[in-house]
Amino acid sequence: YTIHEVTIEKTTGKVPVPFFAAPAVDLSVEWMALWHGAVVGEIEFYRPRMNFVNAPSKASSQFGVDKPWVQKIKQLFPVKINRFAVHDGEIHYRDFSHDPKVDVVFDRVQMVGTNFTHSKKLSKTLVADIDMEGRPLRTGDVRCNVTLDPYAPKPTFNMKLEMAEVPLTKLNDFAKAYGHFTFEAGTLKVATELNSKNGAFSGYVEPVFDHMSIFDPAHDSDNPVDFIWQGIVGGLTRIIRNHPKDRFGTRVPLSGNFEDPAPD
Numbered sequence: 001y002t003i004h005e006v007t008i009e010k011t012t013g014k015v016p017v018p019f020f021a022a023p024a025v026d027l028s029v030e031w032m033a034l035w036h037g038a039v040v041g042e043i044e045f046y047r048p049r050m051n052f053v054n055a056p057s058k059a060s061s062q063f064g065v066d067k068p069w070v071q072k073i074k075q076l077f078p079v080k081i082n083r084f085a086v087h088d089g090e091i092h093y094r095d096f097s098h099d100p101k102v103d104v105v106f107d108r109v110q111m112v113g114t115n116f117t118h119s120k121k122l123s124k125t126l127v128a129d130i131d132m133e134g135r136p137l138r139t140g141d142v143r144c145n146v147t148l149d150p151y152a153p154k155p156t157f158n159m160k161l162e163m164a165e166v167p168l169t170k171l172n173d174f175a176k177a178y179g180h181f182t183f184e185a186g187t188l189k190v191a192t193e194l195n196s197k198n199g200a201f202s203g204y205v206e207p208v209f210d211h212m213s214i215f216d217p218a219h220d221s222d223n224p225v226d227f228i229w230q231g232i233v234g235g236l237t238r239i240i241r242n243h244p245k246d247r248f249g250t251r252v253p254l255s256g257n258f259e260d261p262a263p264d
Helices: 067-076 168-179 224-240
Strands: 002-008 020-029 041-046 049-053 081-095 102-114 128-136 142-148 157-167 183-197 200-214 247-249 252-257 260-263
Touching: 081 128, 102 168, 157 168, 168 183
Parallel strands: 041 081, 049 081
Antiparallel strands: 002 020, 020 041, 020 049, 081 102, 102 128, 128 142, 142 157, 157 183, 183 200, 200 247, 200 252, 252 260
């Protein structure tokens, strides 16, 4: 059956956008699984929107869902979910506390997750799999694959993500809000890999900047603080840039534990 106009909102604090909203959510039995003697379900989300909100206070922030919502889903559909799919979704990172307001969006999100019942009847492996693709900042392309053990007591997964080149100017609200500078030109692409076993993770993030240029401070702001900050950023940009190729790339190692994360 189909549930229409689903909305999940934070009821404490002041968050102006819902955590989750979708015009339609379809719940059904996975018929192919019946041939293998398993009664499991699948859930399909149509045009869902998720909003993660950063704010100075916990009451105004929004990064998760209360456990009662999970129980509500189980009450509505008391069958183990083996497969889920997202059609034309959007994921937003927002910050309403800065000027300009920040809205980093991934749209046209398509996602499929399979084998979440951890059953050898339905799969040759006990590993669940998630494939996702989308459009970062309403341009470009991002693809991600995650394999995981959904029943491990602590996070156990492998993740790979690649983001194709996007114009840096699309990040200007983010850069202005958090760094007090703006991009004049250039592109960014990202590759990342993260592996976790029993809650201990390791991996890397590898951003690559091409033809990056920061706005000329003299043309950007009359604020002396902005002027000084952009001068520093512009100087660092000139120092670290690979001049022959006009490219700057680095690999940032990541490691730690989800209970006590710390950068390398």
